Amino acid sequence: MLDLSLLIIKYMPMMQKYSAAALLRHGLNRHTTWPRAWRCPPLKDAYDVIIIGAGGHGLATAYHLAKDHGITNVAVLERGWLGGGNIARNTVTIRSNYMRDASIPFYVKSVALYEELTKALNFNMMHSKRTMVDVVQTYPKMRELRRRQLTMDIYGSTYEQITVDALRRRIPALTGGGPDARLPIIGGMVHTDAGVNRHDAVAWGYARAIDAMGVEIHQQTAVESLVRGADGRIEGVQTNRGLVRAPKVAVAVSGHTTTLTETAGLKLPLRTMNLTAFVSEPVKPLVDVIVNCPDAGFYFSQSDKGEMVIGGAPDMGQSFRRDIKQHVFEDTVTAMLSLFPSFKKLKLLRQWGGHLDIAHDASPIMDQTDVPGLFITAGWWGGYKAIPAGGLTLAHLVATGRPHDLMSKFTLKRFRHLDYVMESGTTTAR
Amino acid sequence: MMNIPCPFCGSRNEAEFAFGGPVKPDRSDPNTVSEEEWVAYLTQVPNPLGPVQERWWHVKGCGMWLTIWRDTRTHDIVEGPADAE
Numbered sequence: 001m002l003d004l005s006l007l008i009i010k011y012m013p014m015m016q017k018y019s020a021a022a023l024l025r026h027g028l029n030r031h032t033t034w035p036r037a038w039r040c041p042p043l044k045d046a047y048d049v050i051i052i053g054a055g056g057h058g059l060a061t062a063y064h065l066a067k068d069h070g071i072t073n074v075a076v077l078e079r080g081w082l083g084g085g086n087i088a089r090n091t092v093t094i095r096s097n098y099m100r101d102a103s104i105p106f107y108v109k110s111v112a113l114y115e116e117l118t119k120a121l122n123f124n125m126m127h128s129k130r131t132m133v134d135v136v137q138t139y140p141k142m143r144e145l146r147r148r149q150l151t152m153d154i155y156g157s158t159y160e161q162i163t164v165d166a167l168r169r170r171i172p173a174l175t176g177g178g179p180d181a182r183l184p185i186i187g188g189m190v191h192t193d194a195g196v197n198r199h200d201a202v203a204w205g206y207a208r209a210i211d212a213m214g215v216e217i218h219q220q221t222a223v224e225s226l227v228r229g230a231d232g233r234i235e236g237v238q239t240n241r242g243l244v245r246a247p248k249v250a251v252a253v254s255g256h257t258t259t260l261t262e263t264a265g266l267k268l269p270l271r272t273m274n275l276t277a278f279v280s281e282p283v284k285p286l287v288d289v290i291v292n293c294p295d296a297g298f299y300f301s302q303s304d305k306g307e308m309v310i311g312g313a314p315d316m317g318q319s320f321r322r323d324i325k326q327h328v329f330e331d332t333v334t335a336m337l338s339l340f341p342s343f344k345k346l347k348l349l350r351q352w353g354g355h356l357d358i359a360h361d362a363s364p365i366m367d368q369t370d371v372p373g374l375f376i377t378a379g380w381w382g383g384y385k386a387i388p389a390g391g392l393t394l395a396h397l398v399a400t401g402r403p404h405d406l407m408s409k410f411t412l413k414r415f416r417h418l419d420y421v422m423e424s425g426t427t428t429a430r
Numbered sequence: 431m432m433n434i435p436c437p438f439c440g441s442r443n444e445a446e447f448a449f450g451g452p453v454k455p456d457r458s459d460p461n462t463v464s465e466e467e468w469v470a471y472l473t474q475v476p477n478p479l480g481p482v483q484e485r486w487w488h489v490k491g492c493g494m495w496l497t498i499w500r501d502t503r504t505h506d507i508v509e510g511p512a513d514a515e
Contacts, residue, residue: 256479258477259477259479267470267474268474269473269474270477271452271475271477272477272502315505316444316447316448316449317449317451317452317482317484317500317502318452318475318477318482318484318502319502319505320479320502320503321502321503321504321505325431325432325505326431327431327443327444327445330445331445357477360472360473360474415469415473416465416469418469418472
């Protein structure tokens, strides 16, 4: 055991390894001796790389910059607090059932990285690979999903059609959508790669790992504008704590991407939307898969605590709100009760919204912009599932200047050539 | 909840309306504008942290199309259709 901890010490010099032995040791000291999981170092004047946004993508990018490319003089700047942005404002759904040849391999990789993340970060992600089941109520949707299945087969993702009977056996609570319903259920699709995990663990696990490798996380450090040099290159960022310089700046701020890039005179094909979710009181285990009902317009899964985590459609129009609007909420509940009438008895506990940006073709954008040294990762509609591979690929781009193979189609240039990667309809973006 | 002032029906719940998208400039002739301007016209919309001008259709009411300025942070309607026209 001593040898093992020596190895860990060599690999991650400042990090306390979490293990049963450590739990016992610190338990004997009444848990008063646990070290802090990450530091709060003073903000320096300059770094090699600044990452704006300590959300999932920002933290994962810092992790891969340090681990894969040895770049550790990095600051991750966060306006709010760690784990308080969109990484806490989603429904933790991890899946790879996308439509386009360019998209599927990326998400397959991301799902695979997520499944190894507990080990890689020595932090329990509580990953639960529990399968997603689509409840299909219209033939156009069924045709679209079967088309996706054919493409997914090529790239090693999983999709399989099941009958209505099999669907109802799989989800006993699904009692609506019978033959007399307005939209009777006609079948289902099963995506066995899908799962859920714990969002806080993702933020904290990455934060602890990058801190141990020397990366600095600065919370309550709001970037107010991007600063360009006389030659047009990015020079740094103006924050509420002063000017911080770096030759490379990566913007990973989701809904506020355009707000920031416009300070450097950049216009991007992105608009910001508010996607919301709400949670019921905890009940006994009832549904053991992620249920997605694209025709009715809602999806949910049951958390380990027993709460139903329910999501629906975004607000109409652009929105920087972070709460649910009454009629969006009512529409989602009405849709849910049409298929799960017994949920009428559930009491609802809380709601939230996250503002995220969507690109013109509903696919992400990861590229160096026209401002040399300024990188963006944006357009992540449902970016939670993309965090590990998003970090892997952006770190590659920032470190080498070339796009990673998995993201080579998702450049800004694709709009210049009108060479869209249309993914409308494969997320809740309808 | 947002109430949209319809010039014909008065203040009505947004659930009665369909969203028509942000107001875009007139379509220019792709043969005369520069490539950059053409791509911008096709792919970019204003995305302000504040008032945005947009079209709404009172589809479950009188059927009228109208234009409002709505604040994207609060969803307050800062300028109704009567002021705009």
